[in-house]
Amino acid sequence: MTWILGWTVSLLAFIKAQLVTLLLHVLSAGPIPRHVAFEMDGNRRFARLTGRRAVEGHSDGFIHSSGYILDPASVILEICMHLDIRCVTVYAFAIENFNRPPDEVGALMKLAEERLIEIAQNGALLSQYGVRLNVLGHRELLPMHVQVAIDKAERMTCQNNRAILNVCAPYASRHEITLAVQSVVQQALDKDNFDSSLITEQTIEENLMTSLGGSPPLDIFIRTSGVKRLSGFLQWQCCENTQIHMVNTYWPDFGLWDFVPILLDYQRKVWARSSS
Template sequence: MSLFSWLQTQLSLLLLAVLAAGPVPRHVAFEMDGNRRYARKSGKRVEEGHTAGFYALRRVLEICMRLKVGCVTVYAFSIENFNRSPAEVDALMKLAEEKLREISRHGALLDKYGVRLNVLGNKSLLPPAVQAAVEEAEGLTRHNNKAVLNLCMPYTSRHEITTAVESVVRHGLFSDGANVSKINEQTIDDHLMTSLVGTPPLDIFIRTSGVKRLSGFMQWQCCEHTQIQMIDTYWPDFGLSDLVPILLDYQRKVWTMGRTSAKAS
């Protein structure tokens, strides 16, 4: 490592330590968009863009762990993505299988920071080999209790909400007319996939690539208190320089709310 690279690393670590001394979000969600456009811009194959996206995930997750963020949720694969070309879907499934095994093995990133992995979504749609990798990865990290990574694949908010309502019905809350009033926002919220694995409320939602919509990700969880950020950077290029302004904005809002509450009391 060159002296410049060493100094750059040390400055980044110092910056993270300073940020971690202030209010830190409990839960950050990333809609990791722009892998294909990044590949086209760089003259690379689509598969290489998705691979670069995985390395960005690893880089950003490590930043979040150094900041002591308790939960990170990422949108890895939409149910609608199965409509893409068979070649791209096959490449994505192979990448998912490979990286699930890689990221959860002993000594890897999740093990290093004590991160428990949850894969959320309609997992029955995944190829058997990927389902096996999911089960193995979740099992290997089940003992970790310092932080959580929710990997949403294959996922859409509509499916998550529908599944939550179906779960409420199965649990007998809608077994007769007298119980209709028990179906409310809280009962549905309690049965969401994210709630069932103990995910805290969503503090920050970040979508990369300049697209300004939620696109079926965490639509229920994005509430009036969620800080929603849409940035132009393609996901494979996303890093600390993109995250710092977002975190500073979050901390400013937390401090402002604290002062407002203190004056009101």
Template sequence: MVVRRGLQWIYNKIVAKAQQCILAVLAAGPVPQHIAFVMDGNRRYARSHNKKIQQGHSEGFVALHKILDVCLHMNIHCVSVYAFSIENFKRPREEVDALMALMEEKLLELCSKGDLLDEYGVRLNIIGRVELLPKNVQRAVRKAEKTTRHNNRAILNICVPYTSRDEMTTAVEETVRAGLAFRIDPDTFFTKEEVDRRIMTTARGSPPLDILVRTSGVQRLSDYLLWQCCENTQIQFTPTYWPNFGLFDFIPIILDYQRKIWSRRISG
């Protein structure tokens, strides 16, 4: 038993060192500043492994922690994840309640001292209709955002509860109200740039979106970051369920991004 544990420790150290070398090589090339994930496949992963749906979501949060670590090692400045759609409130009550409890737990865990966000100086933004969340989850949101407010090295946007159409509608409404309040000629004030300033990710300091990744093999955007990915965003679909998504699923995505950037620079 002692020998086995010793061999496992050595194996883990070798794997960790190899991953660090891989990330260092990737980071030497063009690195995206903002990458977003549709974390899809938690429920199908759970069913395929004869687990409860809640356990699939829980393992999805573990996968988020791991891939966030990879992104931060590569100096990717901003990561956005689709955690819960406004439409997801229509799911069975038991599943929604379990997700809300898990969300409260993980938000408080993410902002605890010594966690990944604290280590890398990551500011946490909750993007979406926070007022639709249960009161206890709203309190966890406020605490998590307050705890990380002064971090300025990187950004993690957790979109919950969120839909892009709601985000765009809200941004347009705010632009119209601002124009009316200051009695500005709508022909000069109501522009794409003014709406973009009020898009939630932009308003919270996120750079333009470089890559959007959806896991689980489903090839649709599901009302996620539609405004942000309409220009110069590379959209990637991978068959891997989100709880299984890791470094070796991520490498081809980054290499493809770097290949396209290099191609543009050569042709330009």
């Protein structure tokens, strides 16, 4: 009986995998977004619901580079790569998160270092799909050991050119926009004759962290956990053409069947615009 049960489980897993492959193939026949962003919210509430510490919820939702641990970030990233989505941006740590309890912040920094070391040592998932890692944010606020791990992971993937994974940490839109404006103003001041016409929406956008990292315009913004606000994430990038989705699922539970309706809605709206 044991071998029959094992054979049945394997068969069901095979059928499920084939159905997922077929679904992704069907989706890829329609318009595909170039850039999708995820505000990975709800980790702490998910941990409390399951009777665990907050950092364990963060660990459930974090990216594992091996590809063997099916955390939601790796699953969603792999789905995006199968669909040839050019860029994925995730909000891993806000600047204001440094105000959380020191033990939680310390645990998050340790977790970030561990995952970055994984990527630097093997990075199977990123290497498999040719993904370049960009860590965007106010790096100087991070402990030096985390900064070193970031540098190693970015160097390991810098030659990858098929897709981009932006990990925003520690990040805030106001900080990003401020740096972009300062850079554009300095460029104008560096001219022999100050030229204020160089300070435009276009030049500011060209100096945002995402633009400097080669990211295309943002097509879809997704926030999990049911909270309906941007909370300082990609506020400039969420332009009139960005489709914004606030879903009730906590990030550690977010998966393919949460993502598919969003992609179908994107395709429907693209087709509607093209036919109008």
